[in-house]
Amino acid sequence: MARHEGRRADRIRPIQIVRGFTQQAAGSVLIRAGNTHVLCTACWQEDVPPWKKGRGDGWVTAEYDMLPGATHERRKRNRTKIDGRTQEIQRLIGRSLRSVVDLDLLGENSILIDCDVLQADGGTRTTAITGAYIALCDAVSVALASGWVSESPIIEGVAAVSVGRVGGRMLLDLDYDEDSTADVDMNVVMTSSGRFVEIQGTGEEATFDRDELNKLLDLASRGIKRLLALQQEAMSTLRPSRDR
Numbered sequence: 001m002a003r004h005e006g007r008r009a010d011r012i013r014p015i016q017i018v019r020g021f022t023q024q025a026a027g028s029v030l031i032r033a034g035n036t037h038v039l040c041t042a043c044w045q046e047d048v049p050p051w052k053k054g055r056g057d058g059w060v061t062a063e064y065d066m067l068p069g070a071t072h073e074r075r076k077r078n079r080t081k082i083d084g085r086t087q088e089i090q091r092l093i094g095r096s097l098r099s100v101v102d103l104d105l106l107g108e109n110s111i112l113i114d115c116d117v118l119q120a121d122g123g124t125r126t127t128a129i130t131g132a133y134i135a136l137c138d139a140v141s142v143a144l145a146s147g148w149v150s151e152s153p154i155i156e157g158v159a160a161v162s163v164g165r166v167g168g169r170m171l172l173d174l175d176y177d178e179d180s181t182a183d184v185d186m187n188v189v190m191t192s193s194g195r196f197v198e199i200q201g202t203g204e205e206a207t208f209d210r211d212e213l214n215k216l217l218d219l220a221s222r223g224i225k226r227l228l229a230l231q232q233e234a235m236s237t238l239r240p241s242r243d244r
């Protein structure tokens with residue numbers, strides 16, 4: 001069975017990264033992974049949560065949501081209560097970013113990440129992590145230029161991708177149709193040094209063995225290395241001015 005756009009089983013979707021997409025946030029990135037589009041912003045806050053006050057280190061946290069028109073059927077806004085899926089995803093994004101940040105170097109300051117899905121076609125959480133890292137880096141650049149921190153707290157890069165077994169084939173970077181019919185699907189988060197941050201894997205009315213697990217992780221690793229390279233390519237260009 002051919003994939004959409006004739007994509008090979010071991011290829012990620014076309015990626016587009018637009019830095020400085022909005023004017024006010026210290027870091028702002030629109031990332032497109034095929035038909036999944038996520039706006040990631042990073043804002044600096046000279047404060048930490050109450051439970052961290054007086055400890056001398058900082059905090060990085062994330063919020064995630066989908067706009068009502070992001071999916072085929074309109075999705076209600078999270079007005080008063082965050083649903084379980086949303087809460088799980090934003091915690092994953094926060095953990096992933098904190099894994100590559102030295103919180104001691106932030107001082108008692110926070111970086112608040114917001115990931116808003118404008119259009120969803122599978123892989124929203126992994127795309128959010130990949131884009132949020134770039135927004136985080138841009139926010140840190142603003143903090144350094146403003147003298148809010150004296151040294152970058154970012155240790156290394158981080159990105160994420162999905163993999164799965166669909167119709168007996170191991171596929172990288174699943175779109176919605178592939179994800180919804182997968183026998184096994186995983187979300188994998190990995191740093192630029194090749195260390196895993198998180199592996200979320202499950203069989204959908206199916207099981208998988210160790211050999212299949214290794215194949216899926218190898219496939220994810222190759223995809224993440226490509227995403228890390230695209231992140232660096234995007235960050236090597238001059239960031240648009242926030243004063244435009």
